Amino acid sequence: MATRPTIADIARELQISKAAVSYALNGQPGVGEQTRQRVLDVARNLGWQPSASARALGGFHTKVIGLALARPAQTVAIESFFIRFLVGVETALAKRDWSLLLRIIGDHPDQEVEVYRKWWGEGRIDGVILVDERHRDPRITAVDELGLPAVLCGGPRRDTTMPCLWTDQAADAETLTDYLAGLGHRRIAHIAGPREFAHERGRQRGMQRAAARHGLDLLSRSAAYDAAAAVQATRSLMADPTTAPTAIVYANDLNAVAGQRELENAGFTVPQDVSVISWDDSPLTEMVATPITALARETEAYGEQAATVLLDRIAGVDRGRVRVTPSDIVIRDSTGPARAAR
Incomplete structure (x- = not known):
């Protein structure tokens, strides 16, 4: 394995002192601009990279x-x-x-x-x-x-x-579920974001826990954070009137707006037929005909x-x-x- 290039290697290549190389690499005064550029060129050609530990000891910050x-x-x-x-x-x-x-x-x-x-x-x-x-x-x-x-x-x-x-994503999820249970909803849906994200897993755990506590039916779907995915998931949930939820919680504001529009296009009235909640609050949730209830964070x-x-x-x-x-x-x-x- 090739050894990592050092300041000494650059100094030897240019026949200058290691101190001059250090000044040039760290943007400090003490060398002319022409020398600084030569140092940077040679460092790049040699594949030199700064040592993190040396930089920390030297107290240098890029800010x-x-x-x-x-x-x-x-x-x-x-x-x-x-x-x-x-x-x-x-x-x-x-x-x-x-x-x-x-x-x-x-x-x-x-x-x-x-x-x-x-x-x-x-x-x-x-x-x-x-x-x-x-x-x-x-x-x-x-x-x-x-x-x-x-x-x-x-x-x-x-x-x-x-x-x-x-x-505490699970606690936030329980807050939403408790609110819907208090409105009398017995079958709710959660259109979550991709499960690869830790926060989505935490939210799902919280909703499952609260749904079990209230004796609710919880329907879970995962969808990408975009309008097309939200529309597709909403159609799937509402396809069968006998199992359709009376409330849907969406992973973010964009999904909630797209999902609510799909519900309205399909002939459902919000919130008379289906309640809609967005996990994120934003101006977008207020710019629709039926402003969307949302979980707000700073x-x-x-x-x-x-x-x-x-x-x-x-x-x-x-x-x-x-x-x-x-x-x-x-x-x-x-x-x-x-x-x-x-």
Whole structure:
């Protein structure tokens, strides 16, 4: 196996001192611009990458954090959660004069670790925010092994000491189910997002637990976070009038709007025939003819908190497990008593 190129190798190639190479690589004064460029060119040709441990000991910071989103670009553009989350992240970074390096890599979660490895190896970032926690998430071990400071928006997990911001998804799910049970609904449906995401599994567990407690029939479906998938799942649920639910909980605002439109197109009246709830609240849920009841969370504050916990981690302060404020139900016109309860 070839040895990893070092500063000494670059210095030997250029016949200059290791100190001059170090100044050039770290953007410090002490070398001319022509020499700096020659150093960078040789470093690139040799495949040199900075040592994370050496950088930490030297106290060098790029004042940049990274975030890669393994979601299709069209989903990120429409789904308001990520926009609001990023606003919160930028708010926290601006307060400390830091910046965000953002990459949207599409539906390719396997590429996310490689992006972080490249950014960290090139000395472009000081830490990362991990979102969209997955079941058996390979990023956790990979980031730990890199020695890359990180915060997980998810958890809590036993397999890492990484600080995390965790939401009790099961408790939020029970809150929704309790609300529907109180309206007299006995058969409810949950159109969840893909089960690869840890938060979707937590939500399903919570709804199952609450449904069992109330003696409800719970119909579960999984669908992608897009309108077409929500429409297809809704049609499937409502195809047989004898088993159709009287309430449907959708994974996000986009799915809820698309699902409600499909119900109305099929001749159902919301909420007289079917109640509709969105797991995410956003302006989108209020811009429809029948405004949608939604589970509201302080998404901007969540993003700001994630960035703050990461910056503290980079500074040597470990915040550990931080529980996010529970969500609240915002009741609108899309929910009402079940048909049999009228």
